[in-house]
Amino acid sequence: MRVVSLHSYPVKGCHRLDHERVEVEPWGLAGDRRWLIVAPDGAFVSQRTTPELALLRPAPVDGGLRLNAPGQPALVLATPDPDAGPLRQVTVWRSTIATTPVSPAADAWLTALLRRPVQLVWLDDPTRRRINPEHSRPEDRVSFADGYPVTIANTASLDALNTWLAADGAPSVPMSRFRPNIVIDGAPAWAEDSWTGARTRVGDVVFRVAKPAGRCQVVNIDQETGERRGQVLKALGQHRRRGDNLLFAVHLIPDATGVVAVGDALAVVR
Structure with missing residues (x-):
């Protein structure tokens, strides 16, 4: 095998x-699912309800992430500083996790793409969530x-x-x-x-x-x-x-x- x-x-x-x-x-795996799109109530957004997420092509860049999607200009984001502001509580299934909001620019870009209010967050500390x-x-x-x-x-x-x-x-x-x-x-x-x-x-x-x-x-x-x-x-x-x-x-x-x-x-x- x-x-x-x-x-x-x-x-x-x-x-x-x-x-x-x-x-x-x-x-x-390194970098796997460390960024998350959430609704205003903090619940994660998935392809189950938003299949057009499949069109969003993220790619790592030095110090952050680049977002690419049809009809949208590419957006380069810096990895946010977890000490710069309050953490955001989000939910993934039964888990509630403290995360770092990325930026208003990221939120606006994704809201335009998905045609619904959303926010992008980053899991600065991956030890927070138990299995x-x-x-x-x-x-x-x-x-x-x-x-x-x-x-x-x-x-x-x-x-x-x-x-x-x-x-x-x-x-x-x-x-x-x-x-x-x-x-x-x-x-x-x-x-x-x-x-x-x-x-x-x-x-x-x-x-x-x-x-x-x-x-x-x-x-x-x-x-x-x-x-x-x-x-x-x-x-x-x-x-x-x-x-x-x-x-x-x-x-x-x-x-x-x-x-x-x-x-x-x-x-x-x-």
Whole structure:
């Protein structure tokens, strides 16, 4: 089994960055989901309600972030100083997290793009958010990801899903629909189901496999156009339902820091 692609998502819910090599930090891949768009009440904004987030392409620059989107001039933002003003409490699912507001310019740019009032915040201290204790240790932390630091997906499982879609006359989908961090090949379809509770070693970095990844309607959103298209959720409901969850990929928690790279071998360590 080997890594075939690596991805991070600087702004939660927005377009990905592709990597050949990337650092693994205790709370996820370096730079992954450290910026967040929130509504006036502090609740996070996601593709579930705002699919056009997929069109927002953030890119890191020295000392900050550049935002790019169709019809908007690019905006370069400096990483904000957490000591410059009051922190903002925001919510990501059941977590309430203190964050640093970025700037009025960022808020105005995003409000114009999304046609609704929003604010951009930055997670200056990624140690603030704990992971669900049912599947983690007390010291484990996560950034603005839905629940766990890293998600790993298997190309053979995507092939199996696309076979089901084809049988229903639906178009195939790329792996980007599932917004993984690490994509591997060389494993049988759904082999990752058996990894829960084990460890995986990717290159020299060891991860604990916390649980399978439950899926939502975002898998039906084209990550290049922001359009809702396809029947992915329906296919998962027919073939991959486990209780209340529709499963694809698994969540990992880093046991150490290091660097992972495309081409690295993956081994399951029991």
